[in-house]
Structure formats: C-alpha cells, structure tokens
Amino acid sequence: MKAGKRIGRVTAGALLALLLGVALMYRSARAPASSGAESSESSAQGSGTPGQPASGLRSGVAKVDPGKARAEPRPAGVFGSYGWGSGEDQLGRDRPTEGNPTAPMSLTFDRLGNVVVLDQVNGRLVRLGPDGKALDTIPLTVQSAQDVAIAKDGTIAVLDRLADKTIALHDATGRPMGNLALEGKGLAQGGLSTGLFVEGDSVYVEAEHGPLIRVGGLDGTSDTERPQLPGRPSRDGKSFLSANLGPRGSRKVYVHAVDRDSRQHRFSREYSLPLPVLTLMMLDSDASGVIYVAVSGEEPHPPEEVRPKHWVRLLCLDPLDGAPLGTADLPSNAMPEETFRDFAVPDSGGVLYSVRTPEGTTLQRYTCR
Numbered sequence: 001m002k003a004g005k006r007i008g009r010v011t012a013g014a015l016l017a018l019l020l021g022v023a024l025m026y027r028s029a030r031a032p033a034s035s036g037a038e039s040s041e042s043s044a045q046g047s048g049t050p051g052q053p054a055s056g057l058r059s060g061v062a063k064v065d066p067g068k069a070r071a072e073p074r075p076a077g078v079f080g081s082y083g084w085g086s087g088e089d090q091l092g093r094d095r096p097t098e099g100n101p102t103a104p105m106s107l108t109f110d111r112l113g114n115v116v117v118l119d120q121v122n123g124r125l126v127r128l129g130p131d132g133k134a135l136d137t138i139p140l141t142v143q144s145a146q147d148v149a150i151a152k153d154g155t156i157a158v159l160d161r162l163a164d165k166t167i168a169l170h171d172a173t174g175r176p177m178g179n180l181a182l183e184g185k186g187l188a189q190g191g192l193s194t195g196l197f198v199e200g201d202s203v204y205v206e207a208e209h210g211p212l213i214r215v216g217g218l219d220g221t222s223d224t225e226r227p228q229l230p231g232r233p234s235r236d237g238k239s240f241l242s243a244n245l246g247p248r249g250s251r252k253v254y255v256h257a258v259d260r261d262s263r264q265h266r267f268s269r270e271y272s273l274p275l276p277v278l279t280l281m282m283l284d285s286d287a288s289g290v291i292y293v294a295v296s297g298e299e300p301h302p303p304e305e306v307r308p309k310h311w312v313r314l315l316c317l318d319p320l321d322g323a324p325l326g327t328a329d330l331p332s333n334a335m336p337e338e339t340f341r342d343f344a345v346p347d348s349g350g351v352l353y354s355v356r357t358p359e360g361t362t363l364q365r366y367t368c369r
Contacts, residue, residue: 080132092121178220236289289319
C-alpha cells in the first residue's frame with residue numbers, strides 16, 4: 001500500500017514537471033531572438049524624410065557603421081617600396097628652402113594592371129609592373145604636373161593646372177601627342193580643377209569637386225563647347241558619382257549618384273564619422289561598381305599643437321544605394337610633402353595607398369570588405 005502511494009506521488013511529480021517544461025518552451029518560443037552581437041542602426045542615412053528610406057534607396061539597416069570608433073585596416077600586401085632619389089627603384093622628393101615640399105603627386109593603374117606613378121620631381125612618369133618593379137619611365141612635357149589618368153587604349157593624360165595650365169597627351173609608349181587647353185568655359189582658373197579623368201575617347205577635368213568638364217578628345221582636339229557630366233563616371237558604366245563634406249568641424253560626408261542613362265538622381269547618402277572631417281581624399285569605384293571613399297581629419301589635440309596627428313578612414317559602399325559594405329582605418333601620412341592624390345583603385349577592387357616615410361614611399365594595398 002505504501003509502495004502504491006509512493007508511485008502515485010512520483011507520477012504526479014513527473015506530470016507537474018512535464019507541464020512546467022512545456023510552459024517554459026512556449027514562453028521561449030514567443031520571446032525575440034538575440035545574440036551576443038546586437039545589430040544597431042547605422043549612422044549612414046539616405047536623404048529624405050527621417051525614418052523613411054530616401055528615394056532611390058533600398059530600405060533596411062546598413063551593413064556596417066562607418067562612424068564606429070575604430071575600424072581595423074585590412075592590409076592586402078605591399079605592392080612596392082621605393083627610397084627617395086632619382087634611380088630606377090626610387091621616387092623623387094623636393095624640400096625647397098622656400099615653398100612647400102613635394103613628393104610624387106599622383107598614381108593610377110593602366111589597362112594591363114601596371115601602376116603609373118607621377119614622379120614630377122624627377123620630371124617623369126614611372127611605370128611599375130604587377131611585381132612592383134620599374135618597367136620604364138616616360139619624360140614629362142609640362143612644368144608642374146599634378147595628376148595623371150590613362151584611357152583604355154593606353155593613352156596617357158597629364159594635368160598641369162598651375163604653370164602651363166594644360167593637359168599633355170602621350171600614347172601608350174610615352175610619345176607626346178599634343179596638349180589640351182585647361183582653362184575655358186566652366187573653368188576660369190586652372191587651379192580650381194580637382195581631378196583629371198578619361199572616359200571613352202574624351203578627357204575631362206573636375207571643377208571644385210563638382211561637374212566634369214570635357215576639355216577635348218584623346219586625339220588632341222580641344223572642345224570649345226565643353227559640355228559637362230554631373231559627376232565622376234563609375235567604372236561599371238552605370239552612375240555618375242560626386243561627394244562633399246559638411247561645414248568645417250562637421251563629422252558628415254555626403255555621397256551622391258546619378259543614373260548614367262536616365263540622368264535621374266539615384267541616391268544621396270549621409271555618413272557620420274567619429275571625428276570632424278577636413279579632407280575628401282578619394283572618390284572612386286572598381287569594375288563591379290563598388291564605391292570607395294577616403295576621408296581624413298585631425299585627431300583631438302591641444303590648441304597650441306602646431307602639427308597634430310591625422311586619421312584616415314576608408315569606406316566601401318554599395319553601388320546600388322550607397323550602403324556601407326565595410327570600413328578601415330589607414331595610416332596617415334605624417335610627412336609634410338604636398339601631393340595631389342594618394343590613392344588608386346584597380347578594376348579588381350581594393351585600393352593602393354601611397355604611404356610616405358623619411359626613408360621613402362611604400363605603395364600599400366588595402367581593402368575594407
């Protein structure tokens with residue numbers, strides 16, 4: 001009899017435990033799922049009504065936050081290192097007693113994947129093979145070269161915006177082909193040009209980070225009408241891109257895209273950075289359309305500090321709506337040398353960044369994806 005009572009109590013206890021377990025499972029099923037890394041709303045926002053996706057933008061949270069305090073760099077290898085000098089594996093640096101010191105002003109990729117460095121101090125273009133070794137040099141024909149661009153057929157364009165105020169053209173072997181006048185309709189002063197671009201058989205200069213002005217063709221014929229494009233052509237052939245910064249002291253960067261075929265606005269997007277932004281260093285794209293933006297600013301410092309440290313942040317953006325795909329902090333150039341453009345983007349993606357040291361220049365590959 002006592003054994004029967006014990007069995008009854010055990011059966012009742014088991015039934016109660018079963019009911020409690022079912023209740024807990026039901027409650028857990030209704031609770032929202034969570035993980036150790038909670039997602040948060042990105043500081044990158046499209047233009048439009050707050051809380052609503054802007055016209056031309058896909059809704060949803062951006063993939064990463066460009067405003068996070070630290071974005072680790074993703075070095076993808078050193079392309080090459082070059083000491084200061086005028087030798088075969090060297091690049092020039094000028095430190096005059098009066099005036100600004102200068103280093104290689106610009107760099108770009110050609111259709112074969114070679115890197116062409118504008119070594120204006122030594123009066124030449126230096127063509128580097130995929131292994132980083134010098135292939136050849138091309139003598140410059142202008143006094144104050146500051147930017148270089150290369151067409152798909154290999155034609156090389158070199159911008160002199162200050163002295164000769166012209167664009168010198170060379171064929172793929174380096175032979176001079178003629179010059180295009182820089183100043184004219186849409187650009188009253190050559191010093192206001194902020195970039196040199198080649199699109200198809202046309203040569204363009206950018207006016208104050210705004211429209212691109214067609215100055216002529218690759219055949220050396222100047223364009224007196226000088227029509228304009230609403231931004232830099234993306235390399236996937238789908239958009240025209242432009243970017244601007246907020247007021248001085250602002251942490252905002254804005255990127256805009258216009259559809260190439262319809263000329264309709266595709267998107268405008270705002271990005272909040274962790275510190276005030278002073279300089280837009282790069283706006284470019286790769287063959288897949290991914291957009292690359294690099295910005296820099298000063299690190300916090302006391303007012304009496306004359307040469308504060310700088311920070312550099314790279315953003316990779318979705319070509320469809322500008323949503324951030326990744327970010328990375330890069331080393332800043334602490335050297336005083338003046339340059340025009342320190343970044344180049346190959347068709348395959350990623351960036352090549354010219355980093356200067358007291359010993360020379362290192363061309364470093366980076367990615368933020």
